[in-house]
Amino acid sequence: MDWCVLSLLLLLMGKHGLCQQEEVCSKSVINSCSDCIKSGPFCSWCKQLNFTKQGEQEAVRCDTVAQLQKGGCTANEIISPQNHMVIDKEEHLSASSNDQDPVQMSPQQISLKLRPGRSTTFTVSFKRAEGYPVDLYYLMDLSYSMKDDLANVKGLGEALFAALNKITKKAQIGFGAFVDKTVLPYTNTNEEKLKKPCDENEQFCQAAFGYRHVLSMTPSQDVFNDKVNKVLISGNLDSPEGSLDAMMQAAICGDIIGWRNSSTRLLVLATDAGFHMAGDGKLAGILEPNDEMCHMNNGLYTKSSDMDYPSVGQLAMQLEKNNIQPIFAVTKNMKDVYTELSKMIPKSEVGVLSSDSKNVVGLIEDAYNKLSSKVTLTHDVLPDNVKVTYKPNCANPIQEGNNKGICDKVPVGQEISFNVTVTADSCMEEKSFTISPLGIKDKLTVTISTNCECQCNDPINPSHPHCNYNGSVTCGICSCTEGYVGQFCNCSIGKKDEQTLRASCKKDTGTECEGRGDCVCGICYCHKTEKGKSYYGPFCECDDEHCEKFDNKQCAGNGECKCGRCKCYDGFDGSACQCQTSDQSCRTINNTVCYGRGTCKCNFCECKEGYQRPFCEKCLGCSDPCSTKLTCIECLGFGSGPLKEKCSAACNISHQIVDKFSISGNECYQKDSEGCWIKFKLEQLVGEDNYFAEILEEKVCPEPPNVTAIIGGSIAAVAVIGILLLMLIKLLIHMKDLKEFKKFQNEQKKSKWAEADNPLFKNATTKTVNPMFTGE
Structure with a gap:
């Protein structure tokens, strides 16, 4: 069978099985016993003198106990700090609540001194005390929809006390009420509506309010009935209520509510609506976050309209901190909402109210039995790099992660226990944290510190013979006096020359002997490698074990x-x-190696920049040879261009003048310095910049311009353009005159002149008639 599979099968065999944690010591830079102890949970230190030899690295003193003993270190010379646990306070569990201050969990104080990486386990015992005191605070929604429920609650006093007396003879009950913030849009802010927010036909209605504390904890049934009977219904606008505001104040105003130190604290929330939460206050312009402080005056929450609702996280933290266990007594339509809320609040239960709250007593009794029989052991905020896990030892364990231990259905008087495992991952100063059952005041204070220093108990001797009388021994290592250096303080140096002497042992990295040897009197004494061979070189920079x-x-x-x-x-x-060693795969068809444009390594061409594998034949990204070789082609083929005076020296291109191309190279068509078009072909030969060129013997040059034709044409064009412009101007003037004449004719037609002669007009000729003339 595969070893890994076998390991899994044997995982439950305990520490004596085959699956123990392997003891290994992963060393890094080790210069002292403390460095070794901090390197890992199984690293130990050998303080035995002469365990290391001249030039041998002191880090060999650091290893597991088994490896050190194998190397010749005696057991009494090995430093390996262990875990230590001291129980500082352990009071016995109480048999019943008749004791003045019943003890339900033990021990109460433990001190741990841990080796980083090594865990320690201790046992915490718990037993539910019979008849343990109970404080119940009934927090009721007094919005108008709860009118019928209030009427029934006023008669619940006797039944509530009867139910609690079955559990304990030390029961107390308090009462509080809530609606919502008295600002828009939650409540009608009309002055009359603030005084009477209920229905117009409702005669008995109290003014709008956020949260009101009505009755502090009392063991008297008569006092409870009297106070509750005086409570009146109220009202608001929207459906969600200020439940979280009320619960927060009931949790943190302990002196006002009257919570006892030694009691089971129950907070019953009775409502038929949902709840506002952090951020909803913005609808009313309330931006100040909830400060989780008590703000009660004469029984009223004074910051209701000034401070936002608390978040669910804030409320859950305060309920847990004050050991309060909420019971959500809600109507059926709200069950799913409050079930989700209960998941985020540890130690809480949800029960469904009847339409008129008549079943609330039985609901509270069932919820209490579920809460009290479920024991959840957990911790508060842990110090950094500390882990705690729990293993419950009971008939009905529940596993919900490793950060809590849960036992369900624990009867009164039955003792159960939890195995608590604590691990510190790194060295730390002394710190504390608490472990406690949710909803119960009993606490275990765990004080934790780490054991990261070596207690070698070396006698003080500044002239120890092991250090050539020039130093003292600390955990087997020499600490040299001023003026002496070396593994055994055997090198005498002057005060002024010490840094210079050490500098001679440093290479490029600035580390003495590359960290692989000891600098003794300016000379590197190299250590051994892991395989037993030695580093070598002037700075111990070489070894024969780390090649590719x-x-x-x-x-x-x-x-x-x-x-x-x-x-x-x-x-x-x-x-x-x-x-x-071969270049067979690098050979080209013309029997060259990589076309002379690369080198053959491992039978593959490594091409120069731009040239492509497999044979470096073509170049991607290289400049166009047609343009780069143009000046040389011009001077070689036609003796013209900028290089014509130094053509043979500047241009090393084999070429020939042809009337037609015969090679299959790159065909180029370029314009030379005189504006003529040259055709040529370039064939790249072996090498990076080696070409053969064929140049056509004729180049195409443009014909010179006909000056006479240009001048004649220009004059003719100017004349034609002038005539056309004159005709255009004449046409425009004619059109304008024609337009004005037509306008005159139209105006003349519109005029109405008198047909009689002008009386002021005298004709130049006068006609006179002779009266005596008869016409004959």
């Missing part, structure tokens, strides 16, 4: 490792000697 591998073999098995580099045998090549 291929096929999981160092230097592919085809060479030797020398100072971190592979020295290949004949016939092999490559950084890891992984290739046979």
Whole structure:
């Protein structure tokens, strides 16, 4: 069977089984016993003198106990701090609540001194005390829809006390009421409506309010009935109510409510509506977050209209902190809402009210039995890098993660226990945290510190013979006096020269002897490698164990490792000697190697920049040779261009002048410096910049311009354009005159002149008639 499968099958065999945690010591930089202890939970230190030899790394003193003993270190010379636990206070569990202050959990105080990474386990016992005191605070929704329920609650006093007396003879009941914030849009802010927010036909109605504390905890049934009977219904606008506001004040105003220190605290919330939560206050312009402080004056919550609703997280934290267990008595239509709320509030229950709340007593009794029989052990805020897990030992354990232990259906008087495992992952100063059952005041204070220092108890001797009388011994290592250095303080140096001497042991990294040796009198004494061989070189920079591998073999098995580099045998090549020396796969059709544009390594072409595998034949991203070689082609083929004076020296291109192309190279068609078009072909030869060119013997040049035709044409064009412009101007003037004449004719037709002669007009000729003339 596979070992991993076998390990899983044997996982439950305990610490004596085959699946124990393997003891290993993962070492990093170890310069002292403390460094070793901090490296891992199973790292131990050998303080035995002469355990290390000249030049051997002191880190060999750090390993598991088994490895140190195997290396020759005696057991009494091994430093391996263990976990220590001291029970500082352990009072016995109470048999009943007749004791003045019943004890339900033990022990009460424990001190732990832990080795980082090693866990320790202790047992916490718990027993429910019979007849343990109960404080019940009835918090009721007094919005108008709860009118019928209030009438029934006023007669519940006797039944409530009767139910609680079955549980304990030390019961107390308090009462409070809530509606919602007295601002829009939650409540009508009309002055008359604030005084009477109920229906117009309702005679008995109290003014609008957020939360009102009516009755502090009392054992008197008569007092409860008297106070509750005086309570009147109220009202508001929207359906969600200020339930969380009321619960927060009831939880943190303990002195006003009257919660006792030694009691089971129950908070019953009776409502038929949902609840407002943090952020809803913005609808009324309330931006100040809830401060989780008590703000009660004469029984009223004074900050209802000034402070936002609390969040569910804030409320859950305060309920847990004050050991209050809520019971949500809600109508059927609200059950799902409050069930989801209950999931976020530890130690809470949900019950369904009848339409008139007549079943509330039985609901409270059932919820109490569920809450009290379910014991949940957990912790408060843990210090950094500390983990706590729980394992319940009872008939009905429940597993909900590792951060709590749960036992369900625990009867009164039955003792149960929890195995609590604490682990510190790193060194830390002394800190404390508490472990407690949810909803119960009993607490266990755990004080935790870590054991990260070595207690070697070395006698003080500044001239120890092990250190050549030039230093003292600390946990087996020499601490040299001023003026002496070295593993055994055997190197005498001057005060001024010590840094210079140490600098001579440093290479590029600035670390003495590359961290692989000891600097003694300016000379590196190299340590041994993990395989027992020695580092070497002036700065211990070399070893023969860390070369490149291929096929999981160092230097592919085809060479030797020398100072971190592979020295290949004949016939092999490559950084890891992984290739046979050959260029067969790099040969081209013309029997060149990579066309002279790359090198053959491991039988593959490594091309120069731009040239592509497999044979470096073509170049991607290289400049166009047609344009780059144009000036050379111009001077070689036609003796013109910017290079014509130094053509032979500047242009090393084989070429010939042809009347037609015979090669299959890259055909180019370029314009030269004189504006003529040149055609040529370039064929790239072996090498990076080696070309053969064929140049057509004729180039195409543009014909010179006809000056006479240009001048004549220009004059003719100017004349034609002038005539056309004159005709256009004449046409425009004619059109304008024609338009004005037509306008005159139209105006003349519209005029109405008198047909009689002008009396002021005298004709130039006068006609006179002779009266005596008869016409004959």
